[in-house]
Amino acid sequence: MNSEHIKLAARNVDLWFGAKHVLKQVNAAFPQNEVTALIGPSGCGKSTLLRSFNRMHDLVPDVRIEGKLLLEEQDLYDKKASVTQLRKRIGMVFQKPNPFPKSIYENITYGLKINGVPAGQHKEIVERSLKESFIWDEVKDDLDKPAMRLSGGQQQRLCIARTVALRPEVILMDEPCSALDPLSTLKIEELIIKLKEEYTIVIVTHNMQQAQRVADKTYFLYLGEVIENGPTASIFNDPKQQLTKNYVTGHFG
Amino acid sequence: MKKKLAPFIEWGTLLFCTGTVCFFLVVILWDIVSKGASSLSWGFVSTPPANGMTQGGILPAITGTVLLTLITALVATPFGISCAIYLNEYASDNWSARLVRAAIRNLAGVPSVIYGLFGLSLFVQAMHMGTSMVAAGCTLGLLSLPYIITTTEEALRRIPASTREAALAIGATQFESIRDVVLPAALPGILTGIVLTLSRAAGETAPILFTGVAFYINSPSGGLNQEFMALPYHLYMLSTQHQAIEQVRPLAYGTALVLLIVVFLLNLAAFYIRYKHSKK
Ligand SMILES: Nc1ncnc2c1ncn2[C@@H]1O[C@H](COP(=O)(O)OP(=O)(O)O)[C@@H](O)[C@H]1O
Ligand SMILES: [Mg+2]
Numbered sequence: 239m240n241s242e243h244i245k246l247a248a249r250n251v252d253l254w255f256g257a258k259h260v261l262k263q264v265n266a267a268f269p270q271n272e273v274t275a276l277i278g279p280s281g282c283g284k285s286t287l288l289r290s291f292n293r294m295h296d297l298v299p300d301v302r303i304e305g306k307l308l309l310e311e312q313d314l315y316d317k318k319a320s321v322t323q324l325r326k327r328i329g330m331v332f333q334k335p336n337p338f339p340k341s342i343y344e345n346i347t348y349g350l351k352i353n354g355v356p357a358g359q360h361k362e363i364v365e366r367s368l369k370e371s372f373i374w375d376e377v378k379d380d381l382d383k384p385a386m387r388l389s390g391g392q393q394q395r396l397c398i399a400r401t402v403a404l405r406p407e408v409i410l411m412d413e414p415c416s417a418l419d420p421l422s423t424l425k426i427e428e429l430i431i432k433l434k435e436e437y438t439i440v441i442v443t444h445n446m447q448q449a450q451r452v453a454d455k456t457y458f459l460y461l462g463e464v465i466e467n468g469p470t471a472s473i474f475n476d477p478k479q480q481l482t483k484n485y486v487t488g489h490f491g
Numbered sequence: 492m493k494k495k496l497a498p499f500i501e502w503g504t505l506l507f508c509t510g511t512v513c514f515f516l517v518v519i520l521w522d523i524v525s526k527g528a529s530s531l532s533w534g535f536v537s538t539p540p541a542n543g544m545t546q547g548g549i550l551p552a553i554t555g556t557v558l559l560t561l562i563t564a565l566v567a568t569p570f571g572i573s574c575a576i577y578l579n580e581y582a583s584d585n586w587s588a589r590l591v592r593a594a595i596r597n598l599a600g601v602p603s604v605i606y607g608l609f610g611l612s613l614f615v616q617a618m619h620m621g622t623s624m625v626a627a628g629c630t631l632g633l634l635s636l637p638y639i640i641t642t643t644e645e646a647l648r649r650i651p652a653s654t655r656e657a658a659l660a661i662g663a664t665q666f667e668s669i670r671d672v673v674l675p676a677a678l679p680g681i682l683t684g685i686v687l688t689l690s691r692a693a694g695e696t697a698p699i700l701f702t703g704v705a706f707y708i709n710s711p712s713g714g715l716n717q718e719f720m721a722l723p724y725h726l727y728m729l730s731t732q733h734q735a736i737e738q739v740r741p742l743a744y745g746t747a748l749v750l751l752i753v754v755f756l757l758n759l760a761a762f763y764i765r766y767k768h769s770k771k
Contacts, residue, residue, distance in 0.1 A: 322663065325662045340675075348671065348672075349663075404661060
């Protein structure tokens with residue numbers, strides 16, 4: 239257990255939206271090639287924490303962040319760090335599938351283009367990432383079709399493909415299945431478990447079963463604080479805190 | 492009993508109002524089409540006026556209006572879109588941005604004749620453009636700006652934050668996300684706004700009155716630095732200022748019909764753009 243390599247970490251992170259204190263002294267460490275789930279009732283700050291890792295709050299006026307967020311040893315909020323470079327290393331999949339209003343093919347190549355991947359490699363990367371995301375067979379004949387015509391589950395897998403195409407080190411997922419039907423959800427869960435061989439994954443989920451199915455570690459957040467964390471099985475079967483117990487047994491949330 | 496009657500009264504009122512509006516619309520259209528159709532012919536749209544406007548066609552007025560509208564588009568579109576992008580994507584929502592927005596909205600309410608006066612003093616006199624096509628185009632461009640800014644901003648606002656975030660999350664800069672993702676997604680709305688604005692501008696009389704329109708010019712549509720003829724003004728002259736008003740009335744209606752057709756074609760273009768994009 240001690241040998242595990244911490245890929246992404248938060249140290250004493252506080253975050254305010256205006257006067258609202260949303261994250262309070264959050265400490266978290268996400269090991270490489272593992273899936274870590276963030277659970278907790280709505281509004282407890284799961285998305286906020288996740289989005290602070292790829293600096294999605296940058297465009298929000300009057301947000302204030304204190305503490306350290308680290309990728310390996312690099313300070314994510316270092317003034318000298320390039321935020322676009324950083325987001326290439328830390329990919330994100332959103333709650334609502336948000337493919338670009340372009341063709342399926344362009345959805346993947348757009349990220350390659352702006353990140354300067356030579357055009358000669360595009361075709362191969364498109365195929366590889368669509369295969370990695372378990373959607374190749376469904377779309378291989380329709381690569382020129384608009385991505386918006388795909389079903390919700392296919393769109394979400396395309397969004398995952400778009401992310402893995404850039405070979406990030408970490409993939410952040412914010413309730414990636416909450417807008418999907420059970421079958422698509424199952425497919426995405428399989429995919430997540432497959433993806434952790436290559437990537438470090440942090441996933442926010444509302445679904446207790448899902449957390450138990452996919453996550454190695456689980457963090458329970460409540461009102462902006464990390465209440466408890468540990469191996470998923472012990473969080474669900476043997477919680478130390480009363481709050482955690484109430485939540486995982488469905489007494490609130 | 493009351494409960495049963497109420498829906499019929501509500502429904503009836505709405506239907507009555509809609510019907511009234513449609514009735515007047517049809518009457519206006521019918522009036523212009525029936526009186527103008529007789530003078531409409533290939534010669535009418537392809538030859539200049541003759542015999543002191545009592546005969547001949549309106550070719551210079553058509554080319555004048557088309558060219559003028561083009562200049563208006565060239566002036567208003569780049570500035571309008573840039574301004575809207577700045578306001579909606581970059582400016583933070585503070586009092587100064589709100590002030591600018593309120594000012595733009597107020598500009599949209601300024602009577603067009605005042606734009607004419609302003610164009611006269613700025614473009615014609617101060618900038619030495621003289622009464623000319625460019626001066627009038629710039630004036631109409633100014634008049635169109637607030638509408639284009641407002642409709643573009645509206646179109647940009649309809650693009651959800653998640654679309655912008657999708658681009659940012661794969662390493663796009665804010666500018667790239669706007670250029671490559673937000674603008675293309677908002678394009679149908681933006682184009683619709685531009686075309687509808689231009690079709691209004693094409694029908695304006697007051698702003699070009701002081702800045703370059705002429706009752707009659709000899710050479711069919713001269714250079715950009717010369718005076719020009721335009722459909723709305725031609726119509727105004729034919730129907731109120733001509734020495735033989737009764738005689739030229741059919742020509743006036745023909746001109747009105749052509750102006751309507753030009754505006755209708757522009758609206759059709761807007762409709763087509765929206766239709767094409769709704770299928771994507
Ligand atoms: N951009 C924002 N501005 C102000 N408050 C926000 C913003 N985003 C989130 N919040 C607030 O922060 C709190 C945590 O939200 P969030 O992280 O989305 O919760 P969740 O755990 O459901 O994902 C909520 O109270 C929410 O209202
Ligand atoms: Mg959330």
